[in-house]
Amino acid sequence: MSHADPLASATVAPVATAAPVPRAQPGAFGRLLRSELRLVLGRRRNVVLLSGLGAVPLLLGLVVFLTRDSAMSGQGPGFIGRVTENGLFLVVASVFVCLPFLLPLTVGIASGDAIAGEASAGTLRYLLVTPVARARLLVVKAAGALTFVAAAVLAIAVVGLVAGAVLFGLRDVVLLSGDTVPLASGALRVAGIVAYVGLSMTGLVAVGLFFSTLTEVPVGAMAATVVVAIVSGVLDTLPALDAIRPGLLTHHWLDFAELLRIAPDWGVVAGGLGVQLAWVVVFGSLAWARFTTADVSS
Numbered sequence: 001m002s003h004a005d006p007l008a009s010a011t012v013a014p015v016a017t018a019a020p021v022p023r024a025q026p027g028a029f030g031r032l033l034r035s036e037l038r039l040v041l042g043r044r045r046n047v048v049l050l051s052g053l054g055a056v057p058l059l060l061g062l063v064v065f066l067t068r069d070s071a072m073s074g075q076g077p078g079f080i081g082r083v084t085e086n087g088l089f090l091v092v093a094s095v096f097v098c099l100p101f102l103l104p105l106t107v108g109i110a111s112g113d114a115i116a117g118e119a120s121a122g123t124l125r126y127l128l129v130t131p132v133a134r135a136r137l138l139v140v141k142a143a144g145a146l147t148f149v150a151a152a153v154l155a156i157a158v159v160g161l162v163a164g165a166v167l168f169g170l171r172d173v174v175l176l177s178g179d180t181v182p183l184a185s186g187a188l189r190v191a192g193i194v195a196y197v198g199l200s201m202t203g204l205v206a207v208g209l210f211f212s213t214l215t216e217v218p219v220g221a222m223a224a225t226v227v228v229a230i231v232s233g234v235l236d237t238l239p240a241l242d243a244i245r246p247g248l249l250t251h252h253w254l255d256f257a258e259l260l261r262i263a264p265d266w267g268v269v270a271g272g273l274g275v276q277l278a279w280v281v282v283f284g285s286l287a288w289a290r291f292t293t294a295d296v297s298s
Contacts, residue, residue: 029136029140032136032137032140033140033143033144036140036141036143036144037143037144037147039144040110040144040145040147040148041147041148041151045109046109046110046148049106049109049152050151050152050155051155052102053098053102053103053106053152053155053156054155054156054158054159055159056094056097056098056102056156056159057090057091057093057094057156057159057160057163057164058159058163060080060083060090060093060094060097060160061083061087061090061160061163061164061167061168062163062167064080064083064084064090064167065084065167065168068084079092079093079096080093082174083164083168084168085168085174086164086168086169086170086171086172086173086174086186087161087163087164087165087166087167087168087169087170088161088164088170088173088183088186088187088190089164089173090160090161090163090164090167090168091156091157091160091161091164091190091193091194092190092193092256092260093160094156094157094159094160095153095156095157095160095193095194095197095256096254098156099197099253099254100233103149103152103153103197103201104201104204104225104226104229104230105226106148106149106152107145107149107201107204107205107208107225107229108204108208108221108222108223108224108225108226108229109222110144110145110148110149110152110205110208111142111145111204111205111206111207111208111209111211111212111221111225112208112211112212112218112219112220112221112222112223112224112225113212113218113221113222114141114142114144114145114208114209114212115138115141115209115212115213115221115291116211116212116213116215116216116217116218116220116221117212117218119215119216120216120217120218134291134292135288135291135292137291138209138213138287138288138291138292141209141212142205142206142209142284145205145208145209146202146205149198149201149202149205150198153194153197153198153201154194154198157190157194170183170187171183172186173185173186173187173189173190175260175261175262176257176260176261177261177262179262181262189259189260190259192256192259193256193259193260196255196256196259196269196272196273197253197256199273199276200252200253200256200272200273200276202276202277202279202280203249203275203276203277203278203279203280203283204225204228204229204249204279205280206279206280206282206283206284206287207225207228207249207279207283208221208222208225209283209284209287210283210284210286210287210290211224211225212287213287213290213291213294214290228249229249229250232248232249232250232251233250235248236248236250236251246271246275247275247278248275249275249276249279251272251275252268252271252272252273252275252276253272255268255269255271255272
């Protein structure tokens, strides 16, 4: 064999090239989002949760209706005494009753299961190789959790409105200051209350997403999220912590009452939403940092 032969063969030897990085197809984000929303809103557990939350205003309305002429009349948490005067207040009373525990529990289940549920089921790795960017998947999971929380608040509001109208009727609204506004204006204020309560859950959603990126055990992430809400509520009752109370997650949850005053203090409302935004930014960033750098093995 001549000396030219190996040189020739070396010249024609194929050169290895890096495989092209797969790129998401156009419309992939929309399809992934629609798939996530169908999963979140169609899951049997979530349907049961929404049904349970919807039953709260119905049961509350029936209890108030059946006891309004008894010795129990006027007892119970705030706003309930006004339900017999105007069925529109059944929406406010139901939201008030659900805020301390039921809504945080719902948020904990929805957000804590977002990433950890996929990891526990062994489907997270397959989602990431479809291909789906991790940041995009996190946004989709957050959108799914927020949609479920919005559905939960709306379930309380819609059932409360219908039950209140049937049991007590709807009429002009007497505000906390004693002033009376037309029914349309009162309904708009109640819609604002429902929107405020829904937005007040966004900080807890971000906390749940962060915990969901830390574990492959969904129950652990759910429990940790609910515990954060409970601990925040307990700390908010301690006078010694006045310096940090305005920044606590739950401190401004009941500020929706401002919308039932003749001249709401919009600074209070904006301050409450600003605190939620801060929690979203902090824990959303932590969730992104953790999820985009963590090793995914399941």
